[in-house]
Amino acid sequence: xxxxxxxxxxxxxxxxxxxxxxxxxxxxxxxxxxxxxxxxxxxxxxxxxxxxxxxxxxxxxxxxxxxxxxxxxxxxxxxxxxxxxxxxxxxxxxxxxxxxxxxxxxxxxxxxxxxxxxxxxxxxxxxxxxxxxxxxxxxxxxxxxxxxxxxxxxxxxxxxxxxxxxxxxxxxxxxxxxxxxxxxxxxxxxxxxxxxxxxxxxxxxxxxxxxxxxxxxxxxxxxxxxxxxxxxxxxxxxxxxxxxxxxxxxxxxxxxxxxxxxxxxxxxxxxxxxxxxxxxxxxxxxxxxxxxxxxxxxxxxxxxxxxxxxxxxxxxxxxxxxxxxxxxxxxxxxxxxxxxxxxxxxxxxxxxxxxxxxxxxxxxxxxxxxxxxxxxxxxxxxxxxxxxxxxxxxxxxxxxxxxxx
Amino acid sequence: xxxxxxxxxxxxxxxxxxxxxxxxxxxxxxxxxxxxxxxxxxxxxxxxxxxxxxxxxxxxxxxxxxxxxxxxxxxxxxxxxxxxxxxxxxxxxxxxxxxxxxxxxxxxxxxxxxxxxxxxxxxxxxxxxxxxxxxxxxxxxxxxxxxxxxxxxxxxxxxxxxxxxxxxxxxxxxxxxxxxxxxxxxxxxxxxxxxxxxxxxxxxxxxxxxxxxxxxxxxxxxxxxxxxxxxxxxxxxxxxxxxxxxxxxxxxxxxxxxxxxxxxxxxxxxxxxxxxxxxxxxxxxxxxxxxxxxxxxxxxxxxxxxxxxxxxxxxxxxxxx
Numbered sequence: 239x240x241x242x243x244x245x246x247x248x249x250x251x252x253x254x255x256x257x258x259x260x261x262x263x264x265x266x267x268x269x270x271x272x273x274x275x276x277x278x279x280x281x282x283x284x285x286x287x288x289x290x291x292x293x294x295x296x297x298x299x300x301x302x303x304x305x306x307x308x309x310x311x312x313x314x315x316x317x318x319x320x321x322x323x324x325x326x327x328x329x330x331x332x333x334x335x336x337x338x339x340x341x342x343x344x345x346x347x348x349x350x351x352x353x354x355x356x357x358x359x360x361x362x363x364x365x366x367x368x369x370x371x372x373x374x375x376x377x378x379x380x381x382x383x384x385x386x387x388x389x390x391x392x393x394x395x396x397x398x399x400x401x402x403x404x405x406x407x408x409x410x411x412x413x414x415x416x417x418x419x420x421x422x423x424x425x426x427x428x429x430x431x432x433x434x435x436x437x438x439x440x441x442x443x444x445x446x447x448x449x450x451x452x453x454x455x456x457x458x459x460x461x462x463x464x465x466x467x468x469x470x471x472x473x474x475x476x477x478x479x480x481x482x483x484x485x486x487x488x489x490x491x492x493x494x495x496x497x498x499x500x501x502x503x504x505x506x507x508x509x510x511x512x513x514x515x516x517x518x519x520x521x522x523x524x525x526x527x528x529x530x531x532x533x534x535x536x537x538x539x540x541x542x543x544x545x546x547x548x549x550x551x552x553x554x555x556x557x558x559x560x561x562x563x564x565x566x567x568x569x570x571x572x573x574x575x576x577x578x579x580x581x582x583x584x585x586x587x588x589x590x591x592x593x594x595x596x597x598x599x600x601x602x603x604x605x606x607x608x609x610x611x612x613x614x615x616x617x618x619x620x621x622x623x624x625x626x627x628x629x630x631x632x633x634x635x636x637x638x639x640x641x642x643x
Numbered sequence: 644x645x646x647x648x649x650x651x652x653x654x655x656x657x658x659x660x661x662x663x664x665x666x667x668x669x670x671x672x673x674x675x676x677x678x679x680x681x682x683x684x685x686x687x688x689x690x691x692x693x694x695x696x697x698x699x700x701x702x703x704x705x706x707x708x709x710x711x712x713x714x715x716x717x718x719x720x721x722x723x724x725x726x727x728x729x730x731x732x733x734x735x736x737x738x739x740x741x742x743x744x745x746x747x748x749x750x751x752x753x754x755x756x757x758x759x760x761x762x763x764x765x766x767x768x769x770x771x772x773x774x775x776x777x778x779x780x781x782x783x784x785x786x787x788x789x790x791x792x793x794x795x796x797x798x799x800x801x802x803x804x805x806x807x808x809x810x811x812x813x814x815x816x817x818x819x820x821x822x823x824x825x826x827x828x829x830x831x832x833x834x835x836x837x838x839x840x841x842x843x844x845x846x847x848x849x850x851x852x853x854x855x856x857x858x859x860x861x862x863x864x865x866x867x868x869x870x871x872x873x874x875x876x877x878x879x880x881x882x883x884x885x886x887x888x889x890x891x892x893x894x895x896x897x898x899x900x901x902x903x904x905x906x907x908x909x910x911x912x913x914x915x916x917x918x919x920x921x922x923x924x925x926x927x928x929x930x931x932x933x934x935x936x937x938x939x940x941x942x943x944x945x946x947x948x949x950x951x952x953x954x955x956x957x958x959x960x961x962x963x964x
Contacts, residue, residue, distance in 0.1 A: 242727070275747055323731055378932075384939045387678065387731065388871045392928040395864055403921035531735060565746025565859075572682075572740030576722070579733055583726040 242587040260581035264574040290553030298442040304552030308451030309506030310530035326390025327503040328527025329397035330368040334504025337367025339518040353423040368504015376496025380489035416519035426513035447509030653892025658789040660887035663869035666840025673833035674813035678734025681866025682741020687845025712842020720834035727956035752856035783851040796880040813950035816957040875938040
């Protein structure tokens with residue numbers, strides 16, 4: 239009988255080692271599947287490595303792909319830290335791209351506005367649009383107890399149709415599914431723009447959005463680790479009950495977190511259209527908002543690690559475009575997420591194998607007293623069913639984040 | 644537009660949502676949230692379709708789709724029930740995994756054709772006025788399977804002894820355990836059964852309702868809609884079935900507005916080719932949000948619905964969460 243025992247002490251090296259191991263195992267499993275469907279796993283992996291880190295040029299392209307992943311990854315990491323399942327970074331990204339585009343396409347500013355004014359305006363517009371898209375599920379969850387997983391997912395589809403309406407309709411350029419290009423003042427500076435000063439930068443497309451991502455990661459770290467509000471968010475994530483006893487208004491925090499999360503994803507959309515695409519068009523995202531979920535999870539919701547994870551997945555997205563069959567990058571992402579959560583179990587518990595099959599599956603603390611839950615008296619399932627106030631939204635919302643404590 | 648035809652088509656496409664949402668109801672009533680429905684459906688869809696394509700036997704395709712759905716659900720079940728991983732994340736991982744894997748396996752299946760499952764009319768019943776042509780005329784055999792599943796699922800959950808055990812492990816696992824019910828094993832059984840139905844839903848799509856393989860557009864969010872319908876239905880299979888049929892019947896009617904020149908004398912802004920048609924495409928998803936909001940609201944008010952132990956791993960002798 240296999241038994242899980244909670245670890246009393248977790249060695250410091252264990253968690254990073256298991257994360258690394260999980261990624262390796264995921265790559266081995268994915269390789270086996272690629273081989274099974276007739277591909278060459280070794281060649282595929284070598285190709286990914288080469289086409290993403292092989293030269294300074296492709297490394298720059300990798301960073302271009304990593305930029306939106308850093309920002310959307312931070313958006314997810316913040317929400318997940320509070321155990322809010324914002325799966326809507328994709329939609330918030332699209333709305334951010336739309337909001338930024340609106341500034342120059344409606345246009346909201348006179349033609350010829352210099353970049354120094356235009357770019358901050360577009361950042362604000364993108365973040366505001368993303369925040370609004372994040373507020374919808376936030377308010378629904380806080381006020382009506384509506385499961386945010388469903389609403390954020392559904393809003394992704396709505397956002398996609400919204401973008402399509404504008405690029406097929408009012409902003410279409412000559413009937414194509416794209417707007418006219420943005421004025422050059424709106425383009426985020428790229429490394430190649432400085433080639434006259436540093437000749438090595440010639441042709442490199444990495445743009446200012448990367449700096450947005452790094453600054454945002456630093457600010458988010460400060461916010462989470464050094465501010466009172468951030469402390470409250472972490473407390474709510476770790477133990478909502480303790481947070482409630484401490485008198486924290488969870489609903490309000492939830493709405494603010496959703497707004498910030500949406501603004502971060504919106505900034506990602508702005509940075510993508512201003513820095514890489516230079517116009518609004520259909521298919522500006524190959525699923526950044528979904529990959530962000532895995533980036534955030536791989537980073538254990540830590541802002542600094544989000545940057546590293548985003549670069550790895552940026553490489554996968556960049557190089558994966560040329561790999562056949564086409565679903566391989568998505569499949570690898572899914573397998574990595576699975577091995578990560580199984581790895582998490584190994585971090586939290588020791589696996590014991592009993593011979594003789596004693597009756598306990600995981601009956602760790604009380605040796606499997608059949609009545610279970612003795613310490614809680616009348617509420618063996620964790621006090622959850624005892625009343626509406628104990629679970630503000632969960633009663634209605636299947637899968638509303640459950641306290642982990 | 645012929646309303647009868649639209650209703651009949653709604654019943655057919657609603658069957659997809661019906662299988663998926665009833666499968667999810669079984670899993671959630673047992674206390675396990677499975678957000679992998681979309682992934683399981685896609686895998687069922689691709690497995691069923693490619694099996695039918697290579698063997699020429701659509702029934703074998705349905706069987707394989709159910710087995711594949713079961714295997715994926717087993718993965719989620721072991722990770723979420725036995726390893727006590729977060730059910731939300733595990734379910735999301737299952738959707739990512741299923742989506743990616745289905746795209747890998749579905750490579751080269753686009754633009755192919757298989758013979759769809761037979762459609763039959765039920766004699767006598769199809770002669771009934773109104774309901775006859777809608778429910779019993781030239782419908783796929785899987786549609787009739789759906790008709791049978793709804794009352795069977797309701798009866799099983801609400802009126803039988805095994806159903807009582809099912810509800811017990813979802814509402815009060817410690818009490819069920821004290822009664823000698825194997826909580827983890829029973830949960831696993833129902834999660835896997837949910838996977839069987841999700842796989843069946845996928846095969847219903849590719850082998851009966853909308854034959855063909857269109858990459859990850861094949862399922863196109865229907866798995867998530869099914870998860871939403873479960874909340875809307877407050878975990879009741881009969882309401883889930885009504886919701887599924889209603890949703891599927893309304894959707895093409897809304898999209899059918901694209902084909903009308905004028906609405907109430909006003910020129911129709913939703914004609915295809917006009918960009919406003921995208922607002923119509925938003926409506927099904929907005930409808931799900933509204934339905935889930937209404938369902939959540941009434942569940943909160945009446946304190947009913949969500950199984951009390953939903954999403955909480957059960958460990959004997961520990962506090963439940």
